[in-house]
Amino acid sequence: MKQKNLMEIDGYHAVIQYDPDIEMFRGEFVDLNGGADFYASDIEGLRREGEASLRVFLEMCREKGIEPRKRFSGRFNVRIPGDLHARAVRVARARGTSLNQLVAEALGHEVDGG
DSSP: OOOTTEEEETTEEEEEEEETTTTEEEEEESSBSSOOEEEESSHHHHHHHHHHHHHHHHHHHHHHTOOOBOOOOSOOOOOOOHHHHHHHHHHHHHHTSOHHHHHHHHHHHHHHTO
């Protein structure tokens, strides 16, 4: 499922939002090991600025010997209401699976549009 507010540039992904205070679009790369954002008033300009911002970021990483991509361990904490936790455990057990597997399937369904 293609997200409407994501822009892919050279295999890196940026979230795009409109900032009404400055009347410009703002892009922020989300899979980098540091901050790289960019602004423009139109989509073509946003792509150009994104490419320039990414190029500068990657060059800096090469110079400093830093891995540019953020690494994700596959582990994270989630806080949910206790009653939802209890219901999720019941559903997972009824399916004969773990809570982790249930959550992974639900997230996969949500992010992949399943």
